[in-house]
Amino acid sequence: MSGYVVIGAGQAGASMVAKLRALDDSTPITLIGAEPVPPYQRPPLSKKYLLGEMALERLFLRPEQFYADQRIDLVTGRTVTAIDRAARKVTLSDGAELGYDALALTTGSVPIMLPAAIGGDLGNVFPVRDLAHVDAMAPAFTEGAHVLIVGGGYIGLEAAAVAASRGLQVTLVEQADRILARVAAPATSDYFRALHSDHGVTILEGTGLTRLIGEDGQVTQAELSDGRLVDIDFALVGIGIRPATSLAEASGLTIDNGIAVDAQGRTSDPAIFAAGDCASFPYQGGRIRLESVPNAIEQAEAAAEVMVGGSAEYVAKPWFWSDQYDVKLQIAGLNTGYDQTVTRPGSRPGVQSVWYFAGDQLLAVDAMNAPRDYMVGKRMIEGGMHPAVSDVADPEVDLMAVLKAG
Missing domain, CATH: 3.50.50.60 (FAD/NAD(P)-binding domain)
Structure with missing residues (x-):
């Protein structure tokens, strides 16, 4: 055999x-x-x-x-x-x-790479995907260095958090009108934009990368779509996979x-x-x-x-996470097709969740430092439960009790 x-x-x-x-x-x-x-x-x-x-x-x-x-x-x-x-x-x-x-x-x-025609093949331009990439970029992570991060999705934002935590100067460019535009609601984008701004990251939304400029084969500058030139020591590319x-x-x-x-x-x-x-x-x-x-x-x-001879079918129960600074984002479900969101405030600053609905159907939950909201939302989604929008919006309503009653 x-x-x-x-x-x-x-x-x-x-x-x-x-x-x-x-x-x-x-x-x-x-x-x-x-x-x-x-x-x-x-x-x-x-x-x-x-x-x-x-x-x-x-x-x-x-x-x-x-x-x-x-x-x-x-x-x-x-x-x-x-x-x-x-x-x-x-x-x-x-x-x-x-x-x-x-x-x-x-x-x-x-990883999707930057074209060589705009400087994607210069030295000190790194994708963020595997062990070799991270080993190659590690020496560049020195305090005070200026890094350009291309892409405002979760890959780019996680890289920005690490760089800022190491004392680097961080500029992140996102061609769409807001970070996380393809994967999250404006409320979640607003949360993470504020989080990164509080840590000194410069986020430029609605701004594309025109080209990278180098000397002796190493990147030294980035020309952005608004015409500005930014001096950089290296670049990280997180534009998707x-x-x-x-x-x-x-x-x-x-x-x-x-x-x-x-x-x-x-x-x-x-x-x-x-x-x-x-x-x-x-x-x-x-x-x-x-x-x-x-x-x-x-x-x-x-x-x-x-x-090995079984016959079971795979039933996906989508969930995801992202760690940025001291924030743990937990996502349950898929928000595809949502037509409204509800932001549920937490008991202290930095704690909140964003709930996605299509009509009265609960689709997904983004929970920022809110593990209880994540757990309840995940169980509701997987159980086909759809809480009232008004209950989700009211922090005085005990969603665990709603879950148990459902």
Whole structure:
């Protein structure tokens, strides 16, 4: 038996092989990763790891010995260059070939880069995505240095928080009319704009990057769309990610905002599965792709059950988080299609939540240092409960009591 082969050693890949081994004690399992290290956590990369508060080994999802103990063949520092679906084998970058009975693509996502034509290839211009990126940018994080952050989504804002906390001068540019415009309501944008301003970050909304200017191959200035020139020491690019689908596309698999899978994680080839950032799946009559750690874990584990002969379908329960300074943002649900929001104040400054409704249907909650609101909102969303807008808006109403009464 050729066994299970999993391509992509991120959170989804690591979760999948662990689940496969828990369900199947004998079939060979191979996990192939392009990076030269075992699977690791990404969220702490640009925070605790960059700040020097977390050692490399603590980033690892499991000790390296785990894979040997579980008889999982961990192949690092190599990529898969081709999939032969007819012969059910893959070719690695070193020329080796590996057969499979069931194959899974957990290839994740790749950062969107600035074009070379506007200086994206200059030195000291960094994406914020993997271990190599963070290791490369770490020496630039010196007190007093001026960093330009391109992009006002969560990636950019988290990077701004780390830089400001390290005593750097931070300028963040966002081409849209407000930060978080694609993912959050104005109330949430207002909260984080004020938070970053209080920490000395200069946020320029409605302002694009025209080009980066360099000397001797290193970035020295940024020309912005309003014509101003800003002297900088380095730049961080957080303008989004895209699903890593090139291998799947070359193999002829169906692509639809990622590698299209059914509710059981199967691609258009029944012997190939996909999970995590790279996969789009059925959700509430449509199709979505979720970029989150919880989805990577849960979708990968659900697909693993099917790979060993199960029949369960993956039911997503979207939730996300972001850490900025001393604020923990927790998000439950998806706000797509909302037509009104309600801001619920907390018991002290800095604590609040934003609730998204479509008509009288509760869609999502953004909770800033408000774990109780997050927990209640998440349970309501997952249980199909829809509290009255007036109850949510009134801080005197006990939403936990509303939840229990529902």
